[in-house]
Amino acid sequence: MINPLDAIEDKAFGKLQIGLIGYGTVGQGVVKILRSNRTAFQKRYNAEFNIRTICDRSIDKKRIHGLRSVKRTKKYQDVVNDPAIDIVVELIGGKHPAKEIVEQALRNGKDVITANKDLIANHGLELFKIAQQHGRHLYYESAVGAGIPMIKTVSETIAGNAYRGIYGIINGTCNFILDEMSKKLCSFDDALAEAQKRGYAEADPTLDVNGMDSTHKLAILTFLAFQRMLPVKSIYTEGITDISHIDIAYAESLDLCIKLLAIAKESKGGLEARVHPTLISKDHPLAAVHGVYNAIYLDADPLGKVMLTGEGAGQMAAASGVIADLINAANAPNNPMYCNHFTQNQALRPRRIDHIETKFYIRIHAVDEPGVLSQVTGILGRAGIGINSVSQQQHDGALKAVPVIMLTDYTTEKVVRTALKKIQKLDTVRHKPVAIRMEKL
Amino acid sequence: MINPLDAIEDKAFGKLQIGLIGYGTVGQGVVKILRSNRTAFQKRYNAEFNIRTICDRSIDKKRIHGLRSVKRTKKYQDVVNDPAIDIVVELIGGKHPAKEIVEQALRNGKDVITANKDLIANHGLELFKIAQQHGRHLYYESAVGAGIPMIKTVSETIAGNAYRGIYGIINGTCNFILDEMSKKLCSFDDALAEAQKRGYAEADPTLDVNGMDSTHKLAILTFLAFQRMLPVKSIYTEGITDISHIDIAYAESLDLCIKLLAIAKESKGGLEARVHPTLISKDHPLAAVHGVYNAIYLDADPLGKVMLTGEGAGQMAAASGVIADLINAANAPNNPMYCNHFTQNQALRPRRIDHIETKFYIRIHAVDEPGVLSQVTGILGRAGIGINSVSQQQHDGALKAVPVIMLTDYTTEKVVRTALKKIQKLDTVRHKPVAIRMEKL
Numbered sequence: 001m002i003n004p005l006d007a008i009e010d011k012a013f014g015k016l017q018i019g020l021i022g023y024g025t026v027g028q029g030v031v032k033i034l035r036s037n038r039t040a041f042q043k044r045y046n047a048e049f050n051i052r053t054i055c056d057r058s059i060d061k062k063r064i065h066g067l068r069s070v071k072r073t074k075k076y077q078d079v080v081n082d083p084a085i086d087i088v089v090e091l092i093g094g095k096h097p098a099k100e101i102v103e104q105a106l107r108n109g110k111d112v113i114t115a116n117k118d119l120i121a122n123h124g125l126e127l128f129k130i131a132q133q134h135g136r137h138l139y140y141e142s143a144v145g146a147g148i149p150m151i152k153t154v155s156e157t158i159a160g161n162a163y164r165g166i167y168g169i170i171n172g173t174c175n176f177i178l179d180e181m182s183k184k185l186c187s188f189d190d191a192l193a194e195a196q197k198r199g200y201a202e203a204d205p206t207l208d209v210n211g212m213d214s215t216h217k218l219a220i221l222t223f224l225a226f227q228r229m230l231p232v233k234s235i236y237t238e239g240i241t242d243i244s245h246i247d248i249a250y251a252e253s254l255d256l257c258i259k260l261l262a263i264a265k266e267s268k269g270g271l272e273a274r275v276h277p278t279l280i281s282k283d284h285p286l287a288a289v290h291g292v293y294n295a296i297y298l299d300a301d302p303l304g305k306v307m308l309t310g311e312g313a314g315q316m317a318a319a320s321g322v323i324a325d326l327i328n329a330a331n332a333p334n335n336p337m338y339c340n341h342f343t344q345n346q347a348l349r350p351r352r353i354d355h356i357e358t359k360f361y362i363r364i365h366a367v368d369e370p371g372v373l374s375q376v377t378g379i380l381g382r383a384g385i386g387i388n389s390v391s392q393q394q395h396d397g398a399l400k401a402v403p404v405i406m407l408t409d410y411t412t413e414k415v416v417r418t419a420l421k422k423i424q425k426l427d428t429v430r431h432k433p434v435a436i437r438m439e440k441l
Numbered sequence: 442m443i444n445p446l447d448a449i450e451d452k453a454f455g456k457l458q459i460g461l462i463g464y465g466t467v468g469q470g471v472v473k474i475l476r477s478n479r480t481a482f483q484k485r486y487n488a489e490f491n492i493r494t495i496c497d498r499s500i501d502k503k504r505i506h507g508l509r510s511v512k513r514t515k516k517y518q519d520v521v522n523d524p525a526i527d528i529v530v531e532l533i534g535g536k537h538p539a540k541e542i543v544e545q546a547l548r549n550g551k552d553v554i555t556a557n558k559d560l561i562a563n564h565g566l567e568l569f570k571i572a573q574q575h576g577r578h579l580y581y582e583s584a585v586g587a588g589i590p591m592i593k594t595v596s597e598t599i600a601g602n603a604y605r606g607i608y609g610i611i612n613g614t615c616n617f618i619l620d621e622m623s624k625k626l627c628s629f630d631d632a633l634a635e636a637q638k639r640g641y642a643e644a645d646p647t648l649d650v651n652g653m654d655s656t657h658k659l660a661i662l663t664f665l666a667f668q669r670m671l672p673v674k675s676i677y678t679e680g681i682t683d684i685s686h687i688d689i690a691y692a693e694s695l696d697l698c699i700k701l702l703a704i705a706k707e708s709k710g711g712l713e714a715r716v717h718p719t720l721i722s723k724d725h726p727l728a729a730v731h732g733v734y735n736a737i738y739l740d741a742d743p744l745g746k747v748m749l750t751g752e753g754a755g756q757m758a759a760a761s762g763v764i765a766d767l768i769n770a771a772n773a774p775n776n777p778m779y780c781n782h783f784t785q786n787q788a789l790r791p792r793r794i795d796h797i798e799t800k801f802y803i804r805i806h807a808v809d810e811p812g813v814l815s816q817v818t819g820i821l822g823r824a825g826i827g828i829n830s831v832s833q834q835q836h837d838g839a840l841k842a843v844p845v846i847m848l849t850d851y852t853t854e855k856v857v858r859t860a861l862k863k864i865q866k867l868d869t870v871r872h873k874p875v876a877i878r879m880e881k882l
Contacts, residue, residue: 033601033743044668045600147744149598157590157598159486159772160474160764227485285750288729302474302757302764303588309726310747320744323601331600 015048016330019079019110021101022091023056023064026115026142029319030089034326035066047330055079080104087329089322090114099123106130106138113325115142115318121219125229125344139329142321144217145170145294148310149324154298155224161300163225165265167441170217172292172313173201173208174240174260178248178277179290182257185245200292200313210239211260211275218262221296222273225264227345230273236353238276247363247434250405251279256361257287261439265299270351279361279438285309286441297441354414359388359438362408362420365401367428373404376423383419385411401430407438456489457771460520460551462542463532464497464505467556467583470760471530475767476507488771496520521545528770530763531555540564547571547579554766556583556759562660566670566785580770583762585658586611586735589751590765595739596665602741604666606706608882611658613733613754614642614649615681615701619689619718620731623698626686641733641754651680652701652716659703662737663714666705668786671714677794679717688804688875691846692720697802698728702880706740711792720802720879726750727882738882795855800829803849803857804875805864806842813869814845820867824860826852842871848879 018034020027034041034049041047053071055078056062064070073079079088080101088105090098090112098119105112107130114120120127120140131138141151149157154166169175173195180191192209195201207213215237223229240260251258261278264271280287285307289295294312299305311317366372373392380387386409393403408416420433459475461468475482475490482488494512496519497503505511514520520529521542529546531539531553539560546553548571555561561568561581572579582592590598595607610616614636621632633650636642648654656678664670681701692699702719705712721728726748730736735753740746752758807813814833821828827850834844849857861874 029743037601037603040603041601147599148747149594152598153590153594156769157593158588158761158765159768160478160482161761162478162481283731285726285729288726290724300761302470303761304752304755304758306589306749306751308747308749311745314745316743317745320599320602320741323743324599327600328597 015050016086016326017050017052017084018087018089018326019053019055019082019085020051020089020091021055021076021079022093023054023059023062024091025315026318026322027054027056027089027091029315030091030322031064031067033316033319033323041327045327045331047327049326049330052085053079053082076101077104080108080110085110087111087113087326089326090116091322092116093118095119095122099127102127102138103130106134106136109134109136111137111139111329113139113322113329115140115322117143117213117216117220121216121232124220124223137329139325140220141325142318144220145296145310145312146314147317147320147324148294148308148312149321150221150294150296150308151224152324152328153308154221154296158298158300158303158306161303163266164299164301165263166221166225166299167286167297167439168214168218168221168262169259169286169289169293169295170221170262170312171208171211171214171260172294173205174211174214175289175294176200176292177209178240178243178258178260181243181245182248182252185249187245188241188243209241211237214260214262214275218264218273218275221262222264222271225298226266226271226348227343228271228348228350229344230271230350234350236274236276240277242434243277243436244434246403247361247436250363250403251361252282254407255282256280256438257282258436259286259289261286263439266348267351267356269349271348272351272356274353274356277436279436280441284441355412357410357412359410359440360408360416361436361438362406362416363434364404364406364423365430366404366426367400367430368402369428372428375426375428376404379419379422380406380408383415385409385415385419456491457527457767458491458493458525459767460494460496460523460526460529461492461532462496462517462520462529463534464495464500464503465532466756467759467763468495468497468530468532470756471532471763472505472508474757474760474764482768486768486772488768490767490771493526494520494523517542518545521549521551526551528552528554528767530767531557532763534559536560536563540568543568543579544571547575547577550575550577552578552580552770554580554763554770556581556763558584558654558657558661562657562673565661565664578770580766581661582766583759585661586737586751586753587755588758588761588765589735589749589753590762591662591735591737591749592665593765593769594749595662595737599739599741599744599747602744604707605740605742606704607662607666607740608727608738608880609655609659609662609703610700610727610730610734610736611662611703611753612649612652612655612701613735614646615652615655616730616735617641617733618650619681619684619699619701622684622686623689623693626690628686629682629684650682652678655701655703655716659705659714659716662703663705663712666739667707667712667789668784669712669789669791670785671712671791675791677715677717681718683875684718684877685875687844688802688877691804691844692802693723695848696723697721697879698723699877700727700730702727704880707789708792708797710790712789713792713797715794715797718877720877721882725882796853798851798853800851800879800881801849801857802877802879803847803861805845805847806871807845807867808841808869808871809843810869813867816867816869817845817864818847820860820863821847821849824856826850826856826860
């Protein structure tokens with residue numbers, strides 16, 4: 001077993017022995033940066049990093065440039081059980097054996113850095129507690145927004161603020177697709193194909209476009225902002241696959257744009273957390289976040305509104321977040337900000353999406369006959385849904401149905417869903433009605 | 442004298458005795474936040490703050506709500522020499538006696554927080570050195586961008602990155618005026634009057650509109666990003682008073698907008714630092730920074746591009762920065778990131794504006810006669826200035842002169858200045874030519 005006092009003494013001099021587990025794209029980026037900045041880091045941060053061991057399941061097929069004395073292994077135990085290693089960098093992703101690695105390393109008195117959003121969103125509380133019990137830290141800057149310092153900004157940089165709300169564009173793939181659809185007025189499928197062509201989307205883009213990737217990240221941000229770790233499954237999640245370029249074009253004409261937002265905020269004494277396509281004003285700074293860029297927009301008290309935006313993906317961006325964690329670990333070994341609040345703020349109850357009020361954009365395709373509009377608005381009116389504007393679009397000669405766009409007043413998910421089901425059953429209505437939430441930021 | 446070991450022991454528990462010097466708008470905001478968040482700060486950051494003394498030259502005329510046991514004084518010596526005080530918050534502004542206060546407090550073994558950009562820009566190096574010598578810290582988050590965590594972001598949050606460039610909108614007054622001129626196509630004077638009406642500009646707005654406020658802040662950011670503190674006077678500074686709504690309108694037609702940018706970047710092995718009105722693409726995120734908002738856009742290696750934006754002024758925003766410093770001071774007493782680099786990076790030589798190359802927007806009012814355009818372009822051509830586009834505007838029946846707008850290729854300040862002087866002397870040219878730098882970000 002490592003003698004914890006030895007470890008602390010070493011760290012006081014900013015000298016760290018690193019064990020790296022997972023030598024893929026990001027891991028190779030980390031090694032590259034550490035190698036080429038050795039002198040700069042020593043000079044500027046008084047931090048000396050030595051990579052002692054690299055663990056990877058295909059380590060025998062990988063070249064490691066410029067690190068002659070590094071140990072190679074396929075067994076993570078060689079890293080987490082090595083008393084000479086101060087800090088373990090976990091970059092393999094997924095839940096297992098990532099959880100076992102992080103847990104064992106912390107129990108063995110090592111600090112841990114991970115880029116694993118899945119792990120933190122699902123097992124963060126448990127791991128923070130273990131870190132606390134062993135007087136160690138768990139860093140995870142790259143888990144959200146890659147190298148954009150979202151974790152540190154929300155948790156530490158504007159310390160002393162209370163959050164009213166956080167609004168994130170935290171999936172670059174979705175933002176690229178929606179941006180592409182908006183620029184070219186192309187279909188979702190065409191935009192996805194373009195994203196894949198450019199390497200911005202996986203061959204299987206499911207976890208990105210169904211919103212789940214954003215939901216994992218939102219769980220982490222919500223915990224940091226509101227001290228409440230919500231079960232991932234309890235966060236309402238709606239992806240972007242149903243968004244049509246028709247809606248994007250109408251949004252444009254209303255000076256709005258559609259973004260996949262991850263939202264967490266206090267309302268009516270409870271906590272809302274949800275991920276869904278959202279209409280926001282084109283004037284809002286979040287509307288100016290284009291392509292694969294990520295952003296978080298924070299509404300904080302007393303600071304006011306702050307937005308942080310940058311490149312949220314890519315080898316070097318993600319590696320940059322790991323490096324920032326390493327330097328923080330070397331320089332502030334006693335900084336408790338990252339993991340000192342592993343207890344839940346139980347007083348803040350999550351609110352169910354059914355009861356959350358937003359305004360809605362509704363699009364219905366109805367036969368262009370007298371009386372249809374009054375049928376539709378009648379159903380909405382009887383459901384208690386106030387309508388702020390209705391516009392019936394130009395009749396297209398070839399089609400019998402015309403689109404009707406309505407913007408509602410504040411209403412709940414539940415009420416809208418029930419009303420739209422009734423509308424869909426009307427003989428005069430073609431296709432399933434579309435409903436997109438609007439957010440006033 | 443204070444026993445330094447006692448102070449360290451206290452701080453290990455995050456308990457700080459505060460001496461506040463300057464009880465104006467921001468000071469009152471600080472007290473308000475500390476009072477209403479006592480429990481939250483204890484719970485979340487394990488930090489306990491007690492305001493022991495408030496010093497203000499008009500202390501007898503001021504009410505201090507909710508702090509019964511606080512000592513009041515008009516003499517700053519009562520604060521900086523009190524052994525029971527751990528940390529001094531200096532909020533009086535100006536160079537003197539602010540410098541004496543900060544210096545004496547550091548020498549007496551206290552940490553210091555200041556919002557004083559003037560002080561840090563002009564005497565920062567000296568003060569950082571004193572802090573270092575006495576094992577203390579000097580925090581100054583509010584000095585740039587008020588509560589927007591610009592200082593912490595540039596110096597610490599994306600640790601491990603090297604900066605290629607930083608581009609700031611760091612004066613809310615100027616940004617409001619330019620934004621107002623752009624929205625309403627009104628004159629500078631009208632926009633300034635509106636800013637004053639809304640409380641966004643001082644009765645004497647000189648230091649804002651002449652760019653000097655931005656220059657002070659740029660000196661600080663440049664030091665943090667490039668480890669090079671430049672004399673404020675050596676930073677090229679051009680304010681916004683000469684910007685005409687005519688140029689704003691032409692910019693708009695070219696899909697550009699005009700912002701007062703504070704720029705620092707490495708080029709040709711040297712360091713550029715300059716503040717001037719700048720034409721940037723309307724698509725750039727900095728173009729979407731409206732009203733009194735501030736922003737910094739960082740080009741970092743390996744992270745890439747990151748922008749941070751928010752409300753850069755106001756009582757609570759500025760107070761928020763002081764609070765963040767307090768919490769940092771309480772939580773990370775050994776975090777050396779703020780002031781461990783008081784030495785200059787002498788290898789990085791500042792470049793003179795005369796030699797810095799940018800593209801220029803040039804507007805000339807010339808008599809609408811054959812041959813005038815060739816006279817003008819002839820002078821530019823002989824000076825070696827490449828012209829990327831020329832547009833001669835519609836002739837206005839009432840005027841004999843028509844505006845000619847030219848966009849140049851990269852050229853230096855010196856060459857442009859000389860050429861424009863020659864052009865101004867032409868019989869056919871009315872008014873002084875206008876030249877605005879363009880920046881490709």
